[in-house]
Amino acid sequence: MIWFLVVGIVSGWLAGVVSRGGGFGLWGDLITGIIGAYVGGFLFNMMGISAYGMIGSIVVSTIGAVVFLWVLRMFTRNKTTA
Numbered sequence: 001m002i003w004f005l006v007v008g009i010v011s012g013w014l015a016g017v018v019s020r021g022g023g024f025g026l027w028g029d030l031i032t033g034i035i036g037a038y039v040g041g042f043l044f045n046m047m048g049i050s051a052y053g054m055i056g057s058i059v060v061s062t063i064g065a066v067v068f069l070w071v072l073r074m075f076t077r078n079k080t081t082a
Contacts, residue, residue: 006058008033014058017066019073032065040064 009026012033016023025028040060044051051060 003028007061008037008052010052011036011058011061011065013064015069018042018062018066019069033061033070035068036063036065037061038064039068043067 008030010033012029012031013023014027015032015036024032037057037060042062042063044060049059
């Protein structure tokens, strides 16, 4: 359980650094990492790729979190009318 939380925090922070230049705070990183773990696991499973160990889990979760943030930003962009 503790490793799952550590992986979530690390992958959420890494996704924040990759996508916007910084993390989201402890709780934001944790939530982003957990959602990223589900998204990454789904995507990697669809491609037939499996990752093992803690490093593999962090990589899959980080990629999933970056994809999650990208999709989230597609729908929450500020749309200004000129």
